[in-house]
Amino acid sequence: MTDSWATFGADLHLELSAGRGLRAGLTEALREAARGGRLAPGTRLPSSRTLAADLGIARNTVAEAYAELVAEGWLTARQGSGTRVAERARARRAAAAAPVRRPARRGPSYSLMPGSPDLGGFPRAAWLSAARRALTDAPNEAFGYGGDPRGRVELREALAGYLARARGVYADPERIVLCSGFAHGLQLMTRLLRARRVREAAVEAYSLDVHRDLLARGGLRTRPLGLDASGARTGELAGLGAGVGAVLLTPAHQFPTGVALTPGRRAAAVDWARTTGGLILEDDYDGEFRYDRQPVGALQGLDPDRVVYLGTASKSLAPGLRMGWIVAPPGLVDELLAVKGRTDWTSSALDQLTLAQFITSGAYDRHVRGMRLRYRRRRDELVAAVGSRVAVSGIAAGLHAVLDLPVGTERSLLQSAAWQELALEGLARFRHPDAAMPPRDALIVGYGTPSDSAWTPTLAALRATLP
Structure with a gap:
């Protein structure tokens, strides 16, 4: 079988100087690569046979260039270790441009x-097991560019079952749109509201400033709702005026005051949405974690046609997964997909398949x-x-x-x-x-x-x- 450059070892990109002999040009190219740091100290170079085949030159030419650079101290050659860039290259580069070192600021202990969440509690072994199963079972098309803009159907089906069972959410897989976390979901909803010509959104008087900023950058003015021991004073929504077309709430566990929205306040929010045609954006960021009683169900269960449910794995698993989901009312899915785009640009298909396995196996519970x-x-x-x-x-x-x-x-x-x-x-x-x-x-x-x-x-x- 004929040798091919495509089958040899490590690739090495070199540009030989024009107008010089092959050996001199190769020697200078290697010397400059080491001097400039493109070849780091300790880097193992291709064998003389491999590099000669890559460059289309004689093997002896490469061997002679290597020998000259070894003699100069730029390379080292040892039996069984091959030819490597010498450590002295590091010292020369450092001496040429020594960085100014500033004392590091000490952060809080x-x-x-x-x-x-406690990131140390991430279930590494169980997640790895789910990832293996997901990789084994993944269809070939999961590795492609395309895909449903709503996300992998396997995860949407798993989430529909889990959210209905654990959070009381009416969640058909066709109405679930996957995103890369709550912030991404809120950005999509902000664009959707702007497309509907909504100009103002109500938020809780104490709320996450990052979320208010996202709404504002999306072109929505935020109007504060008062808060007390019963949660957001949703009865005030009607008094904010017709310009308010949506309200962002944390009903299960208000952030940051930590109270739950009472049944009467929940009903008032839904009545406002039905009367005005407004939307309720429900941030169910940590609804699974209730310690004194069974968790309160999601507000979305009261009216799936007026409440947009946004959930995330950031608190239950880890924010680094970049995994979130939107359960949209039936008439809103097409509008949401229009602002999201035609391709699923969220978390990787394999991560989605892994989370689906993680949920359906019972590991998530x-x-x-x-x-x-x-x-x-x-x-x-x-x-x-x-x-x-x-x-x-x-x-x-x-x-x-x-x-x-x-x-x-x-x-x-x-x-x-x-x-x-x-x-x-x-x-x-x-x-x-x-x-x-x-x-x-x-x-x-x-x-x-x-x-x-x-x-x-x-x-x-x-x-x-x-x-």
Whole structure:
């Protein structure tokens, strides 16, 4: 069989200098590649036979060039180790342009920032097992460019069953559109609302500023709804005017105040949507994690025609998966696909197939139950550690708790946390700039963030922060 350049070992791109002999041109090209750093110290070069075949020149020419560079110290040649770029090339490059080193800023040693699960709890073994099954069973077309813009049907079917069973969502696979997380889903919905000529959206008076910014960058003015112990005051929606065509809510576990939207407030939101033709965008970011009772079902179950349900694997598994889903009302799917585009540009098909396997095998339920126990234990330990100093408000759910503070003390306690090298967030950050409610001082403690090994010292740092 005739040798071909395509079957040899490592590729090496070289441009031989014009007007010079083959050996001299090759020697200079290799020397410059090593000097300039394109060939890093320790890089193993192709054999003389392989490189000669690649370049279409005699093997002796390559061998002579290698020998000259070994003599100069640019290359090393040892029996059994082949020809490699010498370590001295690193020193020459460093001496030619020594970088200016600045002292690194030390970050906090501990973190109770909200919004993240315990990443150390990711079920690596179970996920790997699901990935193997997904890869084995994946049809050939899953590796192609195209695909349904809604995402893989296997995952949409798995989600439809799970969401109906665990969250009370009416979710036909044909009405599920996969996206790369909640933020992506909210961007798509913002574009859809703008296409419908909606100009304003209501949000909770305390809410995630990142989400408000996404709405604003999409061209929607945000109007704040008041909050109290019963959740968002949805009865105020009618008073915001006809310009408000949507409302973004966190009904199961309000972020960041930690309360649940009461049945009466849920009904008021649905009545507003039915009367005005508006849409409710439901952010069910951590609905599976309720510790004192069975989780409250999704608001979408009250009216699947007026509520757009947005879910994500960011809290239940990990944000790095970039996996989210939108359950759209029947009449909204085509509009949503129009703003999303014709191709599924979200997470990879294999990741989608893996999550489908993970759900249908029961591994997702087992993981959620295990994490629910872990987070409940952490919340109980948090309350026991700080309950004598501050009041802990909000329902026993989710991955964060609210520590209520005396008026005017939030900023000083955040400074105290910084002295303890503890990353912590205050409630003031999440306040809508147009909110009419009186300011409230509190700390938002993300007890899901630390790893198990860091939990005890992190809790100690929090205790040292509090008065």
